[in-house]
Amino acid sequence: MASPLNERKEQILRAVVINYVKTAEPVGSRTVSRSHKMGLSSATIRNEMADLEELGYLIQPHTSAGRIPTQLGYRYYVDNLMDLNDLSADEDLVLSNSLSAEKMREIEQIINNSARVLSSATNQTSLIMGPQFKKSAFHQLRILPLDEKRSLVVLITDTGFIKNKVIDMQQQLSQTELHQVVSYLNQKLYGLTIDQVTTSLINELKRDLFRRLEILEQAFILLEESLKEEKQIRVFLGGTTNILNQPEFKDVDKIRRMLNLFEQEPLLFKILEDTSSESENDIVVRIGAENEHEDIKECTLITGTYKIHDKTLGTVGVLGPTRMDYSRVITVMRRLVDHLNHSLSS
């Protein structure tokens, strides 16, 4: 898409990106000519860099400073220049160790842990969306009486999730009545995704049942509410303090805006969900203003999705300044997603 650069310009752009990501300082022509063993003098590089600036890939913070990549520059780098080197054997080991420690765990813990690992492996902030229950299909509903007043509603999905909720019953139901209602509901709901269980469907069922049993009012309210509730999903954060290490966040005001964002779960959810629509299968890189949300227009968000039994359940993301080690983050995220898929499906 971007007009292709010639070999030499590409090399220089790559050099600038790599250098700038590492040092966070504008990169001068001299640095490029020395450190990247292309047999050219700084003057030549200088000319090329002036071209690259004109083309929109580089920019100078002020005259007589080195150059830094623009958003377009990073984009070109990610699309054409970056090579995804593997992790070192050491790191790989560390990563899989910290991911697979303690086999037996609740899904929530697995995800929480993943967030921590991801953030510490990338030195950025990580966000992981909890499993998107609503994309699972309805499998079975059970209502289990606990005592005189309360029952436990259990919802089982085809992906193996089990959601449950305690409800107060206004009146008691006999075992057989309960059985009737439950089997009716199961029959009607089987195979639908949770998404498809709309309020109107519930109302319809309610009308049907009311002819027979007029006592389940509260149970229905609660079923409905419990489904609605599932639409707001937890987002797990890891390494929120990592942004403080980034020089682009030495301004307290920026920090505040960022942390404020982190406190707003629904917003994070929306941000993650936006990207997941783009590509269900691979990793998505959103650089700077490519992001919709105002507060992260100076950041890069890299996301991937995880699945159970080939059903996409949630999104994992890494958020940091545009000056980010793209190749590393992507590599680590690939590994992590693989691992998540694997350990959730078992």
Next chain:
Amino acid sequence: MASPLNERKEQILRAVVINYVKTAEPVGSRTVSRSHKMGLSSATIRNEMADLEELGYLIQPHTSAGRIPTQLGYRYYVDNLMDLNDLSADEDLVLSNSLSAEKMREIEQIINNSARVLSSATNQTSLIMGPQFKKSAFHQLRILPLDEKRSLVVLITDTGFIKNKVIDMQQQLSQTELHQVVSYLNQKLYGLTIDQVTTSLINELKRDLFRRLEILEQAFILLEESLKEEKQIRVFLGGTTNILNQPEFKDVDKIRRMLNLFEQEPLLFKILEDTSSESENDIVVRIGAENEHEDIKECTLITGTYKIHDKTLGTVGVLGPTRMDYSRVITVMRRLVDHLNHSLSS
């Protein structure tokens, strides 16, 4: 305990505290003499302030600056000088509105919401410990088969909590076998607090049962684990970004240390638990170095406890710089705790 000051010194100390809390600027003698309508010249105040400094209640950041309270000064203020004025009718309304919005809620949501309200009403960071399950008493255990491989273990406490967990069963049990096991367990465990259900007790029960049924191994492992898990309790945070508004946290390094602390749930739990031992019933104020933990020795932590049916279940806290509006925080917290107690008990 502290050697009592004379009336005038108390007035001056109070004036300095109030002024400093409001402005975050060292308070000079002139300010005190003017704003607090005691008919004294700045020179007189100056002498008294010099005395207060010698006594350890005030300190100067540098010669020729105003004074600020020391930890001792705050302590004296809190113990002897502070008056707990009520909230204005308006505020009171706002507070109870935001607390009681949407009646039907899970306990987790109630607490999460409380944390948010508390932080925004005080402009500080709030921490609320989730309900301390382990202090509840065991009431009833149920095991409900879901399908061929899985069962749902439900644990009901005397405080009305219901914990549940899905377990995999290696082998199937008949209804009657299951019933036997469950009623045996209920009989043995009834009335014990969760704290008292130790590993050794579980092992004992296990031995007993193995004579009859050798198949419940996994169920037991999971019961045990699920109990252990309860010991690490969630801490809900609200308003972590509020510390950024405090001038004492304009240093990025301090911010980092603070936020780092906030990410370590077990530590927060420990910090909260420490204070709860001190007084079960009223509000505890820990000023500066009175706090055990190194990272909050420049902060003040104010805590209270909430209960269900007169059983203490958790701790709520407000954390901020020592320069904090003590009276306001304490008042708000009283209200909040009352409300929590009330809404949890119903």
Next chain:
DNA sequence: TTTAGCACTCTGGGCACCAGAGTGCTAAAG
């Protein structure tokens, strides 16, 4: 005992200055 007056001290903002880094341009060399 209180107060007015005064000399003294410390901070923080503003300003000038300078070294350092890096540039763009020109002219020569390949």
Next chain:
DNA sequence: CTTTAGCACTCTGGTGCCCAGAGTGCTAAA
């Protein structure tokens, strides 16, 4: 035509200096 050396120019960031302002402590008078 491309590359390179040279040079003048520009901008930043740190340093040192100055000064107003705020507040103090002390002394002497009320």
